[in-house]
Amino acid sequence: MTNAIFELFDLTGKKALVTGAAKTTGLCYRMATALHDAGASVVLMDVSSEVFTLVEMLGGETNRYYAVQANLIDEASMTSGFETAIEKLGGKLDILVNGAGIQYRCDAIDFPAEKWMQVININLNSVFFLSQMAGKIMLAQGSGRIINIASMTSFFGSKRIPAYSASKGGIMQLTKALSNEWCGSGVNVNAIAPGYMLSEFWLGKTDTEAGRANSARIPAGRWGVAEDLEGVTIFLASKASDYISGAIIPVDGGYLGA
Amino acid sequence: MGEIIRVMRQQRYGKIINLSLMKSLLGVSDSGYTAYCASKGAVNILSKQVACEVAADNIMVNVLAPTFIETAINRHQLEDPVFRSELEARIPVCRIGQFRGLMGQMLLFASDASQFLTGQAMFIEDGLSSRQ
Numbered sequence: 001m002t003n004a005i006f007e008l009f010d011l012t013g014k015k016a017l018v019t020g021a022a023k024t025t026g027l028c029y030r031m032a033t034a035l036h037d038a039g040a041s042v043v044l045m046d047v048s049s050e051v052f053t054l055v056e057m058l059g060g061e062t063n064r065y066y067a068v069q070a071n072l073i074d075e076a077s078m079t080s081g082f083e084t085a086i087e088k089l090g091g092k093l094d095i096l097v098n099g100a101g102i103q104y105r106c107d108a109i110d111f112p113a114e115k116w117m118q119v120i121n122i123n124l125n126s127v128f129f130l131s132q133m134a135g136k137i138m139l140a141q142g143s144g145r146i147i148n149i150a151s152m153t154s155f156f157g158s159k160r161i162p163a164y165s166a167s168k169g170g171i172m173q174l175t176k177a178l179s180n181e182w183c184g185s186g187v188n189v190n191a192i193a194p195g196y197m198l199s200e201f202w203l204g205k206t207d208t209e210a211g212r213a214n215s216a217r218i219p220a221g222r223w224g225v226a227e228d229l230e231g232v233t234i235f236l237a238s239k240a241s242d243y244i245s246g247a248i249i250p251v252d253g254g255y256l257g258a
Numbered sequence: 259m260g261e262i263i264r265v266m267r268q269q270r271y272g273k274i275i276n277l278s279l280m281k282s283l284l285g286v287s288d289s290g291y292t293a294y295c296a297s298k299g300a301v302n303i304l305s306k307q308v309a310c311e312v313a314a315d316n317i318m319v320n321v322l323a324p325t326f327i328e329t330a331i332n333r334h335q336l337e338d339p340v341f342r343s344e345l346e347a348r349i350p351v352c353r354i355g356q357f358r359g360l361m362g363q364m365l366l367f368a369s370d371a372s373q374f375l376t377g378q379a380m381f382i383e384d385g386l387s388s389r390q
Contacts, residue, residue, distance in 0.1 A: 008362045184350045195374070219313035224374045231371020240362020243355050243382050250378060254313040257306035257377025 008240040012039030015089035016237070017082075019072065019130065020100030022046030022054055025200050028099030028149075029054075030226035031233040035095060036064060038234045043085040046100070047071045061088075072100055072126035073118065082133050095237045096134040097147045098127040101167075108162045116163045123167035124174070131178055135187060143186040145237050148175050150193035150248050155256060172248050179246035188245040190236045195252025197224040220253030259319075263312055272317035275367045276305050280325040280383055298323075302379045309377035318376040320367045325383035327355040355382065 018032040021044040029044075036042045041064040044051050048069070055067035066088040070081020086093055101123045104115045131146055138144025151168035152158075158165050171191060179189040196202070196214045205211050206223060215223065232251055235241050250256050259274060266272025281291060282298035302321055309319035326345055328336060336342045336354065346352050363380050366372050 005361070005365065008365070180350055184352055219310040220374060220376065221314035228374035231366060231369065231373070232375065235362060235366045235371065238362070240365065242362070243351070243359030244363065244380070245350065247381065249375070249380070251372075251375050253374050254309050254377040258310045 009234050009238045010039055011035060011095070011234065011238055014040040014094040014237070015092045016040040016042045016095035016097065017045060017085050017089070017093060017134070018042060018097040018099055019045045019126075021097075022048045022051040023200065024054065025203070025226075026099075027194060027197060027199065027226045027229055028097065031097055031099060031147075031229055033058070034230035034233050035097070035237055038238070040064070040095060040237070041089060042066070043068055043088055045070055045081055045085060072130075073121050075129070078126060078129060079133070082130060086137065092141070093134055093137045093144065094141075095145045095147070096130065096138075097149075097233070097237075098130055099149055100126065101149060103161065103164050105160045107160055111162055119163035120167050120170075123164065124170045127171060128174060131174075131189070135178070135182060138187045139182065139185050141186075144182075144188070145241075146178065146187065146189040147233065147236050148189070148191040150175070150191040152193060152195055152250070152252060152255060154191075154193055154248060155250075175248060176246045183245035188236075188241065190241070190245060191248045192229060192232055192236070193248050193250040193252065193256075194229060195224050195250060195255045197226070197228075217258055218253045218255050219258050222253065224251065224253055259308060263308070263315075263317065266317045267312070267315045270316050272312075272315075273368050273372075274305075274308070274317065274319040275364060276301050276319070276321045278302050278305075278321045278323040278379055280323060280381060282323055282379065283381060305379065306377045313376050318367070318372060320372070320376060321379035322360060322363055322367070323379045323381045323383075324360055325349065325355055325381070327357060327360065327382075329357065349383070 016035045018028055021028040021032045032042050032044055043066040045068045051067045055065045058065045068081050068085045071077040104119055148171050150171050153165040154168040154172040175189050175191040228251055232249055278298045278301040281295045282302045305319050305321045363382055
């Protein structure tokens with residue numbers, strides 16, 4: 001293979017913002033480091049102040065990592081955080097990964113209104129408003145990539161997570177809607193739909209009744225890990241996916257096909 | 259795929275990439291494509307089924323499904339300005355796909371970058387199927 005083919009995946013000089021990336025055990029942290037290792041400068045944005053410690057551990061600004069703390073439920077904090085991120089990236093934005101998301105489990109009949117609003121605000125509303133702010137920059141540049149995080153529950157309903165399922169169904173359609181309006185102007189909008197991943201919630205729980213039920217249905221015979229998202233993240237952020245937009249790509253070990 | 263899978267099972271590794279088309283998902287208004295569309299739809303679901311059966315053997319099976327891609331065979335069709343403009347109008351990016359647009363997806367499917375990605379038909383169509 002010639003070196004020229006690798007240029008399809010090269011993100012040198014690109015500026016990226018990844019939300020929800022402050023936990024090293026999280027999926028978005030690995031997506032952020034993947035973008036960095038492919039050459040991008042990356043702002044990690046999170047509601048937790050741990051993001052500053054994490055970025056320092058990664059080598060900070062001299063190593064093309066930047067930290068911004070922002071609460072995506074608070075419009076003023078989200079807007080201010082975004083503006084700070086853009087300032088740190090020198091006014092340019094090539095890649096936005098809308099990774100922040102929360103979960104709340106409760107039977108639908110008892111689901112608290114406050115929790116419903118929280119989940120929808122972070123998982124869906126903030127994705128739209130951050131994409132809107134990013135879109136203004138990217139459309140002016142004539143290029144950009146937005147990567148949203150969909151879910152298995154974008155495709156099928158689940159139980160006890162009605163707000164999460166609704167938000168992820170919304171993410172799938174929002175991805176397509178933004179793609180319809182923007183990809184003709186050089187801004188591709190796509191989503192990754194992770195399958196059953198060994199996230200913080202499921203670590204140590206795969207041997208429960210629920211965990212075993214999920215495991216039995218994964219054709220790949222294993223749960224996913226954060227590293228499984230790295231390749232697709234770089235793909236969607238790079239020239240390698242120039243002609244792909246409005247796509248929802250499951251990284252699920254074959255789960256949706258079964 | 260049978261013989262190939264036998265070899266890949268012995269290796270405990272494999273990547274199978276089948277070629278489908280957008281016509282596996284969407285019909286076309288022109289007549290004469292009934293069997294062709296059906297065959298491409300079959301490629302998609304066959305790939306999903308095989309993917310389920312071999313995933314535990316570390317064999318990934320996926321599908322490339324592009325829309326109209328300019329090639330030496332169809333270039334003459336694009337010389338018709340009416341044909342070209344009608345085609346471009348249906349694609350959000352308003353330009354005809356080039357082979358280079360497939361390369362990234364093909365490399366993704368062929369490499370370990372897709373180690374947990376199987377049973378998928380990737381429609382390379384710049385948003386064509388995202389809208390009415």
